[in-house]
Amino acid sequence: MIRHLLAATALLACATGAFAQSDPIAERQQLMKSLSQSARAPGAMLKGEAPFELSAVQATLKTFADVGKKAPTLFPAGSNVGHDTAAMPKVWTDKADFDAKWAKFESEATAAQASIKDEASFKANFPGVARACGGCHENYRAKKN
Amino acid sequence: MKRLVFSLALLCALGLGVFWWLTAPGAAVSAQDGAALESGGDRARGEIVFNAGGCASCHMTPGQSERTVLGGGFALTSPFGTFVAPNISSHPRDGIGAWKVADLANAMLRGVSPEGAHYYPAFPYTTYAHAKIEDVRDLMVYLRSLPAVEGKAASHDLQFPFTIRRGLGLWKWLYLDTTPLKPEPVQSEAWNRGHYLVEALGHCAECHSPRNPIGGIIAAQRFAGGPDPEGHGFVPNITAKGLGAWSRADVSELLATGFTPDYDSVGGSMAAVVKNTSSLPKADRDAMAEYLKSLPAREGPPRPAKQASKVD
Numbered sequence: 001m002i003r004h005l006l007a008a009t010a011l012l013a014c015a016t017g018a019f020a021q022s023d024p025i026a027e028r029q030q031l032m033k034s035l036s037q038s039a040r041a042p043g044a045m046l047k048g049e050a051p052f053e054l055s056a057v058q059a060t061l062k063t064f065a066d067v068g069k070k071a072p073t074l075f076p077a078g079s080n081v082g083h084d085t086a087a088m089p090k091v092w093t094d095k096a097d098f099d100a101k102w103a104k105f106e107s108e109a110t111a112a113q114a115s116i117k118d119e120a121s122f123k124a125n126f127p128g129v130a131r132a133c134g135g136c137h138e139n140y141r142a143k144k145n
Numbered sequence: 146m147k148r149l150v151f152s153l154a155l156l157c158a159l160g161l162g163v164f165w166w167l168t169a170p171g172a173a174v175s176a177q178d179g180a181a182l183e184s185g186g187d188r189a190r191g192e193i194v195f196n197a198g199g200c201a202s203c204h205m206t207p208g209q210s211e212r213t214v215l216g217g218g219f220a221l222t223s224p225f226g227t228f229v230a231p232n233i234s235s236h237p238r239d240g241i242g243a244w245k246v247a248d249l250a251n252a253m254l255r256g257v258s259p260e261g262a263h264y265y266p267a268f269p270y271t272t273y274a275h276a277k278i279e280d281v282r283d284l285m286v287y288l289r290s291l292p293a294v295e296g297k298a299a300s301h302d303l304q305f306p307f308t309i310r311r312g313l314g315l316w317k318w319l320y321l322d323t324t325p326l327k328p329e330p331v332q333s334e335a336w337n338r339g340h341y342l343v344e345a346l347g348h349c350a351e352c353h354s355p356r357n358p359i360g361g362i363i364a365a366q367r368f369a370g371g372p373d374p375e376g377h378g379f380v381p382n383i384t385a386k387g388l389g390a391w392s393r394a395d396v397s398e399l400l401a402t403g404f405t406p407d408y409d410s411v412g413g414s415m416a417a418v419v420k421n422t423s424s425l426p427k428a429d430r431d432a433m434a435e436y437l438k439s440l441p442a443r444e445g446p447p448r449p450a451k452q453a454s455k456v457d
Binding site: 036046047049141 | 378395397398401402403407409410411412415416419420
């Protein structure tokens with residue numbers, strides 16, 4: 001009896017674990033939330049609510065670039081339904097353009113890491129990177145509400 | 146009997162006469178005044194008018210990223226059919242390269258074409274009608290400096306009776322207000338600038354307000370949000386009802402980067418608007434924020450319940 005229970009528990013644990021791991025929708029939504037999280041600090045600096053801090057801006061840009069590299073793998077075929085996904089069908093019907101948008105996001109974030117050295121270059125260059133978020137959502141993400 | 150028929154005919158003729166009179170296209174600028182507008186004008190200021198007015202959102206050639214390539218072709222779906230934005234590049238035959246400043250003024254300020262026909266309000270001249278004539282002149286100097294794009298855009302695909310432009314005269318009689326915006330001396334200079342940018346150029350209300358069945362904005366619910374005029378989704382309330390918790394800096398930031406206060410990023414048709422507003426001087430975005438934050442709370446139409454999209 002105990003053995004059965006253990007086996008069943010182990011099986012269940014495996015199943016849920018495997019499920020969590022192979023659930024690209026939840027994973028990409030989490031990744032997207034991390035983008036918003038990391039945009040907070042530079043956003044406050046742009047609004048003048050926080051003092052400029054180069055290291056925080058660089059950390060955000062690094063997160064952006066890392067996400068830009070990883071994200072395209074999280075939209076496999078078949079992950080267009082479920083989990084309240086807001087990804088639009090165009091993600092899959094126009095995959096080449098969608099992937100190119102991620103590549104551009106990554107390269108812009110990387111380029112900004114080099115070009116942002118002080119507050120002036122931050123104010124000049126960061127908004128452009130930030131607009132890449134909306135530039136992709138415009139075509140590929142259904143409105144939240 | 147004969148008399149009855151006669152009076153009916155008279156009434157009908159009278160009615161037609163009134164219709165004809167009500168629907169007659171009127172010009173903003175006479176040919177005489179137009180001549181004086183041909184000299185002067187400032188390209189840099191014109192570029193600001195272009196970005197504040199959001200012309201690129203509709204007139205830039207779709208499928209490419211140059212906001213100055215104005216070949217038209219963007220399709221706007223509506224309950225009346227599909228409108229296609231025309232070519233307004235400097236091409237003399239296919240665009241508006243042969244136009245005078247007065248032609249642009251009559252189009253933007255009155256919704257009337259050089260041939261004297263009414264334009265459809267899908268071209269948001271109900272907003273531009275409040276713009277200053279000097280701004281139209283500056284805009285023309287800017288437009289003339291942009292590349293000529295060959296080829297006409299497709300024609301509109303509309304249902305009868307909306308195919309008859311003359312009938313638009315009635316609509317305009319109801320909804321086109323051509324009085325210039327008056328400065329409000331009790332308000333700050335920034336507020337007045339924001340008022341002008343939002344109400345005479347930005348056409349924010351054209352999307353952020355509910356409309357009646359014939360496409361007129363419901364005045365009491367201006368800026369209070371409503372169904373997307375293009376038919377998908379819902380446009381949020383941007384009066385104090387919707388933006389109450391936003392600071393002025395939050396609104397200005399959204400117009401610069403597209404970030405909401407919780408650093409999500411706006412999408413849908415607002416992403417294109419952000420491309421326009423982000424090209425404006427920061428002082429202008431701050432001014433728009435100042436004006437928007439002064440809008441009193443208005444209750445909008447109820448948001449439809451989110452469609453159940455859970456499949457799992």
